[in-house]
Structures are given as structure tokens and as C-alpha cells.
Amino acid sequence: MATSDSTPLLHADGLHRTIQGRTLFDAFALRLAPGERVAVTGPSGSGKTVLMRTLAGLEPLQAGDIRFLGRPLGSWRMPEYRSRVMLLAQRPTLPEGSVEDAVRAPFAFRAHRGRAYRPEAALALLERVGRGRAFLDRATETLSGGEAQIAALLRALLLEPQVLLLDEPTASLDAAATAAVEALVAAWLEQAGGRAYLWTSHDPAQVARVSARRLQVGPS
Amino acid sequence: MTSAAYLTIGPVQLVLAALLLIVNLGLSAWLRLGLERSLLLAAVRMVVQLLLVGLVLQFVFALNRPLPVLGIALVMACLAGIAAVNRTRRRFPGVMWDSLLTVVTAAFLVTGASLLGILRVRPWFEAQYAIPLLGMVLGNTLNGISLALDRFMEGAASNRAGIESDLALGAGRWEAAHGLVRDSLRTGMIPTVNAMMVMGVVSLPGMMTGQILAGAKPTDAVRYQIVIMFMIASATALGALGVTLLAFRTLFDGRDRLRTERLVRVDGGRRRG
Numbered sequence: 001m002a003t004s005d006s007t008p009l010l011h012a013d014g015l016h017r018t019i020q021g022r023t024l025f026d027a028f029a030l031r032l033a034p035g036e037r038v039a040v041t042g043p044s045g046s047g048k049t050v051l052m053r054t055l056a057g058l059e060p061l062q063a064g065d066i067r068f069l070g071r072p073l074g075s076w077r078m079p080e081y082r083s084r085v086m087l088l089a090q091r092p093t094l095p096e097g098s099v100e101d102a103v104r105a106p107f108a109f110r111a112h113r114g115r116a117y118r119p120e121a122a123l124a125l126l127e128r129v130g131r132g133r134a135f136l137d138r139a140t141e142t143l144s145g146g147e148a149q150i151a152a153l154l155r156a157l158l159l160e161p162q163v164l165l166l167d168e169p170t171a172s173l174d175a176a177a178t179a180a181v182e183a184l185v186a187a188w189l190e191q192a193g194g195r196a197y198l199w200t201s202h203d204p205a206q207v208a209r210v211s212a213r214r215l216q217v218g219p220s
Numbered sequence: 221m222t223s224a225a226y227l228t229i230g231p232v233q234l235v236l237a238a239l240l241l242i243v244n245l246g247l248s249a250w251l252r253l254g255l256e257r258s259l260l261l262a263a264v265r266m267v268v269q270l271l272l273v274g275l276v277l278q279f280v281f282a283l284n285r286p287l288p289v290l291g292i293a294l295v296m297a298c299l300a301g302i303a304a305v306n307r308t309r310r311r312f313p314g315v316m317w318d319s320l321l322t323v324v325t326a327a328f329l330v331t332g333a334s335l336l337g338i339l340r341v342r343p344w345f346e347a348q349y350a351i352p353l354l355g356m357v358l359g360n361t362l363n364g365i366s367l368a369l370d371r372f373m374e375g376a377a378s379n380r381a382g383i384e385s386d387l388a389l390g391a392g393r394w395e396a397a398h399g400l401v402r403d404s405l406r407t408g409m410i411p412t413v414n415a416m417m418v419m420g421v422v423s424l425p426g427m428m429t430g431q432i433l434a435g436a437k438p439t440d441a442v443r444y445q446i447v448i449m450f451m452i453a454s455a456t457a458l459g460a461l462g463v464t465l466l467a468f469r470t471l472f473d474g475r476d477r478l479r480t481e482r483l484v485r486v487d488g489g490r491r492r493g
Contacts, residue, residue: 058384078477079390079391082388082390089385091381092385093385106386110395111390111391111392
């Protein structure tokens with residue numbers, strides 16, 4: 001993986017999506033370099049979620065070109081691609097069981113072979129948001145919306161993706177949970193070079209906090 | 221069938237039996253259930269369908285040739301394949317073909333292997349054995365297929381967020397779906413397992429009862445029942461597995477995406493047979 005600074009991590013060009021006659025985005029272009037913090041903004045219903053899902057390869061691509069590390073999306077095995085370019089949905093979905101079961105489960109996927117779940121890595125991240133061992137033992141059904149999003153983010157971060165696609169991760173969270181999510185993402189970004197994220201938000205204050213650059217989707 | 225070992229039923233007796241429906245009609249009229257029309261229609265349909273099938277089967281039995289037996293078997297299998305899909309709450313393009321392919325393969329494989337390898341019927345197309353055995357296998361396989369298919373489609377639709385969150389974390393399509401596949405197979409096989417559990421204790425199965433009525437020794441009749449239950453169990457398992465895998469191929473595409481937009485809800489599609 002020789003990623004020089006001139007090669008973007010994620011590169012998209014001419015992305016187009018029409019759903020039932022309504023064009024969500026057209027000729028959308030993106031260049032995400034290592035270390036970059038980019039916000040994606042637009043009114044609600046403007047297609048931010050579809051765009052993020054498209055970049056994660058969960059939506060069919062109607063037109064355009066997506067490249068990761070210089071290689072076109074079509075040449076990546078999708079599980080491999082998604083283990084590096086990881087989407088965090090607005091509403092977290094966790095399986096039944098403890099938080100620790102939930103964050104450990106994806107390590108069994110083939111795309112993550114060679115990696116193992118390390119409780120100390122989970123604890124180190126949790127410590128940054130003032131939580132500890134007890135949080136890992138909680139049953140996922142008893143988590144509040146904010147706690148569930150923290151657990152979902154923890155699950156993603158432990159898999160050490162290179163690019164995070166954060167789709168309104170704090171849209172329905174209170175101030176404390178929002179701060180925790182922002183702190184965890186910041187910690188992940190600093191942890192290693194060559195990482196970057198896209199963050200959709202409709203809160204201008206948050207956009208100012210978490211991004212150095214803005215991209216607009218839909219009518220501006 | 222000149223010297224039948226059972227009482228034959230004449231037209232007068234059929235009419236007498238039909239009089240039993242007066243109980244239903246009376247109840248419906250008295251309690252204003254409004255069921256009179258459907259009751260009569262259902263009764264007439266049942267009588268006409270069965271009398272016609274009796275004639276067709278009699279004809280095929282008399283021919284005693286492989287092609288007509290195979291033809292009628294295929295028609296039965298196709299009707300079963302269609303009926304299986306008609307009971308599900310959702311559809312996707314090609315679901316009918318998936319169901320037909322699965323029903324025909326599972327039922328023909330199991331019935332064929334049993335006729336040739338277990339019962340050793342000679343010739344194999346002896347309609348007296350082939351048609352009723354296939355009919356029993358089809359009736360149950362269709363249930364298994366329809367339950368498994370319904371569970372799979374409902375699960376894909378209702379747990380879309382959970383499945384996609386696994387996919388987004390790097391799961392392959394099989395890794396993301398295998399819990400749902402397992403649930404669907406279990407759902408498809410539950411009726412057969414339950415039936416075997418209580419067979420002979422709570423329920424006396426129809427085929428065994430029929431053989432006893434026709435003069436067979438109860439000890440012989442139960443042996444047939446045992447064989448048919450094993451046939452039903454394996455055909456149902458094959459059918460549930462086959463249809464679930466085919467549905468999996470449609471709802472999870474080669475780029476490891478969940479394609480729930482291919483599912484169409486059918487309102488009022490949940491008719492109970």
C-alpha cells in the first residue's frame with residue numbers, strides 16, 4: 001500500500017443518482033486525502049444518506065466512478081473494501097447480547113481474518129469518553145440511543161478502518177453523547193496516519209468543529 | 221376394482237354426506253356469520269374438483285404408461301410450486317420460477333429415490349404408488365417452501381438495518397445472511413418435526429387411515445406411514461433449503477449488497493389453504 005500524499009484515499013467523480021425520477025445528486029465529485037476531515041452538508045432529503053451508502057458500496061452506482069487507493073471500486077472485493085471504508089449509520093443496530101459480544105462479532109468475518117478482538121483496545125477507547133469495563137458488560141437492549149451509537153462507533157473503530165463514512169452519527173443524541181462520539185472519532189484519526197473521514201451533519205456548529213472543509217449535496 | 225375390500229360410496233350416500241353441511245349453514249344463518257355463500261361455493265368446488273381428479277386418475281391408472289403418469293406428476297408439482305408462492309406476503313421477480321424449480325427437484329428426487337430404491341415398485345411408473353406418494357410429498361414440501369420463503373423475505377425486509385450494518389462492517393453476503401438462512405430452514409421444517417412428534421398419539425394420519433379403510437392391516441398401514449413421513453421430512457428439508465438459497469441469490473447480489481427493493485409486498489396474499 002504505497003499511498004503517497006498525492007494519491008487520495010477515496011476519490012469519486014461524476015456520481016449520479018436518480019430515484020423515482022428525482023435526481024438526488026449529479027456530477028458529484030470528491031477527493032479525500034489522508035488526514036482530511038470533510039463535512040458533507042445539505043438540507044434533509046437531499047440525498048446525503050444515499051451518497052454515503054453509495055460510497056460504502058451498499059447502493060447501486062448509476063453513473064460515475066469511485067476509487068479507493070487508486071483502484072476502482074469494481075476491482076475490490078466488497079467485504080475487503082468495506083472493512084477499510086466503513087459506514088456508520090445514523091441509527092445504530094446492535095445484535096442482542098452484551099456490548100462486548102456486539103463489538104467482538106465482526107472479527108469473525110473473513111475480511112478481518114488476521115485481526116483479533118483485544119479488550120484492552122476497547123477499554124482504551126472507552127476511557128476517553130469516561131466509560132469502562134461495565135459498559136462492555138451492558139446488554140445492548142438496555143442502552144440509550146446515545147450509548148448505542150457509542151457502542152456502534154466503538155465496534156467500527158476497533159476494526160481500524162482507513163476511511164470512516166459518518167452519516168449524521170449524532171443527529172438524535174444529547175450533548176454529552178455527541179461530545180463522546182466526536183472525541184472517539186478524533187482519537188481514531190490521530191491514532192494512525194493515512195486516515196480520513198466524511199461526516200454528514202446539518203448542525204453548522206458541529207460542521208465547524210469536526211471538519212476543515214465542506215462539500216455540498218443537492219441544491220445549495 | 222371388482223372385489224373391493226371396502227364399502228363403495230354411491231351417489232345417494234354422497235348426497236347424505238352433503239346434508240352434514242346443514243350444520244354449518246344453520247350455524248352461519250343463526251349467528252349471521254354471512255358464510256353461506258362461501259360455504260356453498262367451497263363445497264361445490266371441493267366436490268367438482270375431486271370428482272374430476274377421480275376421473276383423470278382413473279384414466280391415467282388405466283393407461284398405465286409412463287408418460288401420462290409423468291405428465292400428471294408435473295402438473296401437480298407446478299400447482300404446488302405456484303401455491304407455495306401464493307401464500308407468502310412478499311414477492312420478488314422470478315420467485316415463481318425459484319419455487320417451481322425447488323418443488324419439482326425436491327419432490328421428484330425424493331419420490332423417485334423412494335419408489336426405485338426403497339419400495340422397489342416395478343415398473344416405477346405404477347400409478348397406484350407414484351401418484352399418491354408424490355401427492356403427499358408435494359403437499360408437505362409446498363408448506364415447507366412457503367414457510368421458509370416467507371420467513372426469509374420477511375426477515376430480509378424487517379432486519380434490513382441489522383444485515384446492512386454487518387455488510388458495512390465487512391461481512392460477506394453469506395456471513396450477513398446465514399443467521400436468516402438458518403431461521404428460514406428451521407421455520408420450514410418445524411411443521412414436519414411437530415407432525416412426527418405426535419403422529420399416532422394425537423393424530424392418525426390421513427393416508428394410514430385411508431389404507432385401513434381400504435382394508436389394509438393396521439400393522440401394514442403404519443409401515444407405509446413411516447416411509448412416507450421420512451420421505452416428507454427429507455423433501456421438505458430439501459425444498460426449504462433450495463428455495464432459501466435461490467431467494468438468497470436474488471436478495472443478496474454479487475457485490476454483497478442487500479436488494480430489498482426487489483421485494484414487493486402483496487396485500488391479502490396470506491391466504492391459508
